[in-house]
Each structure stands twice: as structure tokens, then as C-alpha cells.
Amino acid sequence: MKRILGVSLLIFMMAALSACSNDDPSKEPASTPTSETTKELASEPATASAGGDIFQKSCITCHSSGDITGGQVKLDSTKIHAVFQQKEELYSFVSKNMPKSAPGSLTKEQYDAVVNYLWDQK
Template identity: 80%
Template sequence: MKRIFGLGVFILMIGLLSACNDDDTSKEPASNPASETASEPATAAAGDDIFQKSCITCHSSGDITGGQVKLDSTKIHADFQKKEDLYSFVEKNMPKAAPGSLSKEQYEAVVNYLWDQKE
């Protein structure tokens, strides 16, 4: 009988504690950095953020230092005559460990960021 009473009190306390919780997490979406970044506009500024999250382990660019391969904006523009050519290359080959794993918007933003490095 004591055991049943103790279990009832325990369940009641849990119910009271959960009712006192002011945080309503049911309305908040689950935090997923990849999906948050995917909804960003494909601007060069968004590309900078994506570059730091997805590319910096292998590459560095401009003032951003990271991986062993420094991206040279002059070489980018010499190797790729059009931004679309750069986009096609990056989408098919990057990130090296998981090519094609970023969203279309993420690839567009990174390419815009890289393309604007020339200026």
C-alpha cells in the first residue's frame, strides 16, 4: 500500500512540475542548422556563413583561414568564365566528403560569396 501511495505522490509531483514549466517548446521548431541555413537567401553574406560551416575545414578564402587549400579569387575567375560554371563544379564536387549534400540555396549562396571575392 505504501508503494502505491508513493507512486501516486511521485506521479502527482511530476504533473505539478511539468505544469509549472513556462517554456512552451511545442511551438518551437526543432533546431537543425542545415535546414536553417537552407532557408537563407542566396546572398554572398549568407554564403560567407555557409562557407564557414561547410567549407572552412578544407579551404580558406580572403581573410578567412581554415583548411590547407586557399581559394584564390583570381584563379576562380580564370578557371570559371561564368558563375554558372563555378556553381556546376561546386554542386557536383563539394563538400569533398559529401558532394551534393547542400541545398540549392546553400550552393547558390556559397558560389555568390566566392564569385564576389574578386571585387
């Protein structure tokens, strides 16, 4: 049973990542945060509510979550907590891989806020 659950979660994560792939950049909307957007978002504290705003501006192209709807992949908090046992694991993944169009382009504070937002959803 654990093996089936593990394989299912792996398939879900692979599907989520492939949905946001940049195989053909000419068809992708320009969603790389500009320096002005990054400066604007950097001033926000690393709270879950600030994370919702940052999520709306930086992640919505590919994802929707909670009450925020947008991209092809809806993030589910139960699946997030099943895949990532600790908030630090989620932070590590998100900060290295997201946003897909510009991984690592947000500030530490922005990643903290987005991870707090995602982690606190129930």
C-alpha cells in the same frame, strides 16, 4: 604562354582537390553537414554574405577564402575567375563536387549563396 597557364591552372585544381581527398576517412574530421545544420543554413538567402556563413560552416575544413581562414587550400578569386569563365560553371563544379566529404549535400540555395560569395571576392 596560354598552354603553360592552362597546365598551371590544371595542376592547381588537381592539388586543391587532392588536398581534400578522403583516402582515409578515419583520419578525417566529421564535417558532413547534419540535417539540423542543413535546415539552419537553408533558411538563409542566396546572398554573398550568407554564402560566407555557409562557407564557414561547410567548406572551412578544407578551404580558406578571403578573410575566412581554415583548411589547407586557400581559394584565390583570380584563379577562380581564370578557371571558371562564368558563375554557372563554378556552380556546376561546386554543387557536384563539394563538400568533398558529402558532395551535393547542400541545398540549391546554399550552393547559390556559396557561389555568390566566391564569385564576388576580388
